[in-house]
Amino acid sequence: MRPPDIDGLPASTFQLPAGTWSTVLDCLSERFPSVSRAQWIARMARGRVVDGGGAAMTAETPHRVGLEVHYYREVADEPAIPFEDAIVHADADLLVADKPHFLPVTPAGAHVHETLLGRLMRRTGNPELVPLHRIDRETAGLVLFSTNPNSRARYQALFRERRMEKVYEAMAPALPD
Numbered sequence: 001m002r003p004p005d006i007d008g009l010p011a012s013t014f015q016l017p018a019g020t021w022s023t024v025l026d027c028l029s030e031r032f033p034s035v036s037r038a039q040w041i042a043r044m045a046r047g048r049v050v051d052g053g054g055a056a057m058t059a060e061t062p063h064r065v066g067l068e069v070h071y072y073r074e075v076a077d078e079p080a081i082p083f084e085d086a087i088v089h090a091d092a093d094l095l096v097a098d099k100p101h102f103l104p105v106t107p108a109g110a111h112v113h114e115t116l117l118g119r120l121m122r123r124t125g126n127p128e129l130v131p132l133h134r135i136d137r138e139t140a141g142l143v144l145f146s147t148n149p150n151s152r153a154r155y156q157a158l159f160r161e162r163r164m165e166k167v168y169e170a171m172a173p174a175l176p177d
Contacts, residue, residue: 003050003070007113008122011050011070021063024049028069039074048072073112081114087123088142094155095120095129095145104137116143133159133166141168 003011014031021027025044029037040059043049047056052068083100090096097120104111107118121129124147132144132155146152158164 003054005121005127006048006072007118008125008127009072009107009113009118010127011072014069014071016063016065016067016069018065019063023059023063024057024061024067024069025059027063028071043071043074048074073107075110075112078110078112078114081111085116085119087120090124090147093146093148093151095124095126095147097143097145099135099140099143101140102137105131105134105143111137117145120145132156133164135166139168 005011014028016024016027017031019027019030021030025037025040028035028040028049032040040049044056044058049057049069049071051057051061052070057069081100081103083103085100085103086098088096088098097116099105099116103119104115105117107113107115112118117129117131121127126147128147128149130146130152132146135141135143144155146155
């Protein structure tokens with residue numbers, strides 16, 4: 001069972017490895033050192049860490065090898081990206097979006113909600129959106145998204161087999177003389 005999206009974003013998934021941890025909290029705290037123990041406890045208290053069945057985990061939930069843990073990423077004081085994206089095409093299989101400069105395509109580091117994927121999932125209500133390729137955060141341009149899991153593999157194969165070609169253009173004022 002897939003946990004529900006929160007704020008238009010899906011949960012991340014982690015399968016507990018073998019180890020000497022007594023609780024899920026101990027494992028998460030050690031495996032994800034950039035998230036403090038106190039942050040994990042706060043997430044758990046708000047139901048933002050759940051098991052494969054969707055049941056909320058607590059600081060006392062015992063560690064079990066192979067247990068599927070779903071958690072929602074959070075960034076304190078995530079900076080707003082003031083530039084707007086636009087949907088330029090959408091059909092049953094594809095969505096093409098015009099990504100502005102400085103907006104990440106997918107959640108990473110200090111950006112979770114302020115991403116092209118997050119914005120598009122919230123705008124379209126489609127939790128099945130998956131980017132078919134990426135461009136750098138600093139780069140503006142078109143990004144293709146799969147909207148349909150049933151046709152996704154065919155589009156992913158185009159990129160994997162290098163049958164798609166990306167072209168970059170730089171626009172700048174003319175040099176003097």
